[in-house]
Amino acid sequence: MSFFYNNFWLKRIAVFASFIIVLLILWNTYIFFQKFKEEERMKMELYASANQELNNSDLDTDITLLMKIIDNNKNIPAILTDSNGSILGSKNLDSIKSLDSLYLKNQLTLMQSQNEPIEVSYKNTQKRYIYYRNSDLLYKLKYYPLALLLILALFLTIIYMVFKSNKIAEQNKLWTGMAKETAHQIGTPLSSLLGWIEILRAEEVNEMYVQEIEKDVDRLNIIANRFSKIGSLPNLQEQDIVCETKKVFTYLESRSSKQVQFSFNASDTPIISRISVELFGWVIENLIKNAIDAMAGKGEINVSVKEASKSVIIHISDTGKGIPKSQFSDVFKPGFTTKKRGWGLGLSLSKRIVESYHKGKIFVQKSELGKGTTFEIQLNKV
The missing domain is CATH 3.30.565.10 (Histidine kinase-like ATPase, C-terminal domain)
Incomplete structure (x- = not known):
């Protein structure tokens, strides 16, 4: 009784532990996602500042560092708009698709839903705004927990199927053994019944009765043979x-x-x-x-x-x-x-x-x- 009781609690503890592990993985991924998102915000603010300084600089200003900062942004898609929301340019978007104004509008709508714009001030012009969306790497990170959960579910399913198949194999072995033992046990009284049939014939009992009994004994013999064949080809x-x-x-x-x-x-x-x-x-x-x-x-x-x-x-x-x-x-x-x-x-x-x-x-x-x-x-x- 204690074995089944302990086994019951072990299963509960295992399920609870698995649940805690999944929660920790999800929470850790969420924290990492937010941190990565903040870093992308900082990169875009630095990119916006570099653009602003570049456009406000004089001809004799050293722009090497500013160009390096701008060129290093190769994975965060961005769109530049004026104060009226008109698109002035784009970066890190598909060059062919960007020729389509509808594509740019859809990308701008997506960027507006994901992040707050960064304001940029140029000389003698109205304010400009840089919109950006999450990088492809951040997108992948967003779906990472789902992929992890699917892998975990697949792993648990495989473990369950292995244990279940082992259990079924053990049960089949048990039933096969019981069937063969039953066939063996039936064999002894069958031999005795065959002897009694011969005695009934010797006593000249009605042959019709003897034949019917013989049919039933033959039937029992067939049943015993069936049980003996369970588990073998x-x-x-x-x-x-x-x-x-x-x-x-x-x-x-x-x-x-x-x-x-x-x-x-x-x-x-x-x-x-x-x-x-x-x-x-x-x-x-x-x-x-x-x-x-x-x-x-x-x-x-x-x-x-x-x-x-x-x-x-x-x-x-x-x-x-x-x-x-x-x-x-x-x-x-x-x-x-x-x-x-x-x-x-x-x-x-x-x-x-x-x-x-x-x-x-x-x-x-x-x-x-x-x-x-x-x-x-x-x-x-x-």
């Missing part, structure tokens, strides 16, 4: 899809309510595909059982197998409550279920068996609320 073999589908269909039909009407449609010609018999049967069983549940044990189920040019197509239809179109893909997600009881693993497992192991497709072919649903499986032909 299945051995695919060429099988007749019509025959294998019919086997599962017949078994479930004989053990379902008489209120459920079953029908099977397929050609007499074998359709061969590479499958794992146990896993393929598991998929058909899941779909038929889901269909029975969707009809609340009363309705019609139709299973059809037909051949296409390169594939075999299996349809399993019911007359149940149907599935909303918005949930067509959700029904295959682990944990999704509309039943009061159930873990929502049947269809997700079926999708994995069909698409990952058999390289086929499974999807809701059509569904209408109150009328029923049709699932479609596509497998490659040999």
Whole structure:
């Protein structure tokens, strides 16, 4: 209990610490931005003073320092206007675009919104004003926190995905181990049941009863084989899809309510595909059982197998409550279920068996609320 309690507080402390770090980064960037902006203001005031001194100087005045100050301003865009707001000149703007008066007006509007103008007084003229906007470097600095936050978010997302994938891998390993252990444990009573069947035959018990018991024991053996194959790649073999589908269909039909009407449609010609018999049967069983549940044990189920040019197509239809179109893909997600009881693993497992192991497709072919649903499986032909 203390471990989970400590782990809970560790997570809270980590989140709080991350929040503080982000705030400090943002605050530090803001301070740096303001300081850099003040330095640019000082540079522009020095630039304005140099311009003023240059225009007010005599012919014998040494202007070397003034020209050096003016020439050093190469990254802060500026516009010179008269007292009426008319544009007299520009600096550090695109030379081609500056030929367009509308471009200069837009730049002047931007400069007026960002910084206060600097007044310049020339001899025998009205006052002039120098407007300027933030340099490209200052613009980049302005968006630096956003880029930093995106990088931090990406880094945290990667860490989360790594931990989550490790956790899922551990869970899968646990479930695989439990499944294999279950298959192992089922094997012992199965062997015993096979012995009892032989005893029943020796005692000349009604053969029909013995055969039905034998079918159920064979079914348990198939289930045990399914569990034993979880976590390992299945051995695919060429099988007749019509025959294998019919086997599962017949078994479930004989053990379902008489209120459920079953029908099977397929050609007499074998359709061969590479499958794992146990896993393929598991998929058909899941779909038929889901269909029975969707009809609340009363309705019609139709299973059809037909051949296409390169594939075999299996349809399993019911007359149940149907599935909303918005949930067509959700029904295959682990944990999704509309039943009061159930873990929502049947269809997700079926999708994995069909698409990952058999390289086929499974999807809701059509569904209408109150009328029923049709699932479609596509497998490659040999």
